Amino acid sequence: MIHPIPPGTRDVLPAEMRELRRLQGALGAAFERFGYGEVATPTIEYHEVLGRGDARGAPAAYRFFDEHGELLAMRPDMTIPIARLVSSRFGNAEPPFRFCYFATAYRGVRPQRGQMREFMQAGVELIGPDAPQGTAEIVEVLVAALDAAGLSRAVIGLGDADLYRQLLSDVGVGGEMRDEMLDRLAAHDLVAIEETVGRLEGVSDADRETLLRLPTLRGGPEVLERARRLGGAAVGRATSRLQATYEAVSARGVADRVQLDLGLLRDLGYYTGAILEVYDPALGHIIGGGGRYDELVGRFGRELPAAGFALYLERVHIAQAEEERLASEEEIR
């Protein structure tokens, strides 16, 4: 008899589970080495509590009532539960706090796309240290985790979440046009960006040029200079923040794994300042992401700057298998 399970969920059998456990062990050892202690939080939380963490209100796709009529939700990530945990359980303790986790998270999927409703995340949260040192620390931990997983070719894209919000406000673009620009920047639709920029009113030619060129700048530290030459106060502030982060990352000896990216935007509402994404050449999708969320913990009652990242464990596993296969092919040759 075949009994179906919901699309976007899956069973894990022993052969795969052995490999996943080994991968978790390697990542966990890397997190532990930097002093990150593992925590677990409930899979279900009060919807109101999760909603507090996301400015846009309804972060969770799966919601239901319990036997008392309370609205519960499946957690969409671990960052919001850990922000809650810090505020409720460490209200008086002295920061910094270093936590890591291996946990399932739940998101809505578009049908027929092979997306997962339930997926495993491995990540860390560093609560207390400010930018740029806090950001540089999580980049260093991330590099150690990628190396532990055997993904020595993986690259970390580093950008700034506030860049376009501030830039658009500086050049006087607001309301619907601002939202439209942010949507198009997030989709990295350069044709539509050009079309929208063409329709902006009261924007100088130099600012138009900045809006068109900036999203395409990515690479080593030289892109900061190129961005600065485009000019503008918002670009100046964002490149200074990125420069400071890049220098702090360099001081930790891991700058060669970082690609600065002025076109980076992430779709979660709580990021402030540095944002990051993780790519491996063996896979066509991002394998992880993160950044700073200096206002999130404060929404739960304790004002503390914070940063973190999450790796999609199943994707890291696929990339790991692929890297191993490529390495063995090299050996044969």
Place this chain on the structure above:
Amino acid sequence: MSGVAGLTRARVGGPLKLAVPRGALFDDTVRTLDEIGVDVAALHADSRSLVFETPDLALVTMRPSDVPTYVEAGAADLGITGKDVLMEQHDRVVYEFLDLGYGVCQMVLAGRRGDERLGESERRLGTMRIATKYPRVAQGYFERTGRQAEVIEVKGSVELAPLVGLADGIVDLVDTGRTLAENDLEVREEIARCTARLVGNRIAHKLRGAEVDELAERLRQATSR
């Protein structure tokens, strides 16, 4: 697809892989590639192969509507396809780099010539029946313009639907308008102007940025002449 599906392994190293659309965009695409110095002789000579290796680029030919699928998964680093395809599959995560300018078509709402069925259905029945190969484009258009429509997806000749009474009108891509005229149909509303676009995989854009930008720039120069 099983497991963590949709995660095709990207090709590592070697020349960039470009998805080339068969069909209406094929000839202009090959001509454009020829202009930027890609060796396209094999594409002309062999109509049955699907993969062509050139020193610059690996070319993979496919249906235009499959291009976003391959590019999103990273099975192709870059691809060329029509804006109509991208509009219909707008939730695919592909980066759109360049309007190539050729393959100009209109996405239109069309009805039978001299026939008021479209308006009459809307007035008397509160909805229009629209046949289309682009159900999401059509649905989105009627929602945006505040009208109700029952969108019927068909795979083959859309022009047939209003002739035999399956639908009051059609939403379709029109090139010269000849097929419409031959079937006694006329354009009622223009929805969008569609051209060929260069799209790319997100990871290729990040990890092979210099090569991707360089190819996009060559194509920009060739098509803006």
